[in-house]
Amino acid sequence: MRIDYCIRKTHKCAVPFVNEILTLRRHQQAVHRAKYLKWAEKKKFKSMLPKDTKRRREELATDNQTNIDGHLKQDKVVQYSDVLFREAALEWLIETDQPIDALEHPAFKNMIDIAARSTNGIKIPNRRQT
Known part of the structure; x- marks a missing residue:
């Protein structure tokens, strides 16, 4: 694992870079959430922060609950x-x-x-x- 720095205008933070993009997303969520969300809204980009993707997955899981209506046939x-x-x-x-x-x-x-x-x-x- 290599330590690099996330250099922004307001701060400099140590970020451990690994071969997983999730680490960067967690860092963005923890440190730069507001700026990221502002950027995502401006660019019409769907947020890929872990909490946002988890929320979307949960919404889909509840929306796609199977029911028997499609299997019932009414004469x-x-x-x-x-x-x-x-x-x-x-x-x-x-x-x-x-x-x-x-x-x-x-x-x-x-x-x-x-x-x-x-x-x-x-x-x-x-x-x-x-």
Whole structure:
């Protein structure tokens, strides 16, 4: 380790120079903080003093806390309209090759009445569940 001097207009201070930049940053923080911050602000330079970098790291750590919102999926609930229901019913008749009077069957009407009371959509059982 070699001892050099940090020579400024107002003082002369002994600084141990080593092969790490952190030593210089600690010295700047301890002795020249105000001047450094003034210079950094003037030059629009982000402060690299140890306390400042630690504070930024801590802020990032708290800001980037993971949550489950991105993993949750909410099914989109489509607003009801007579036209939309009619189109869906006709599409169901055609796609499943149902007879036209299937829409008038009491069991179908009962199922639709029950589903109409739902406030958050419905879940239709799949083939295995049925």
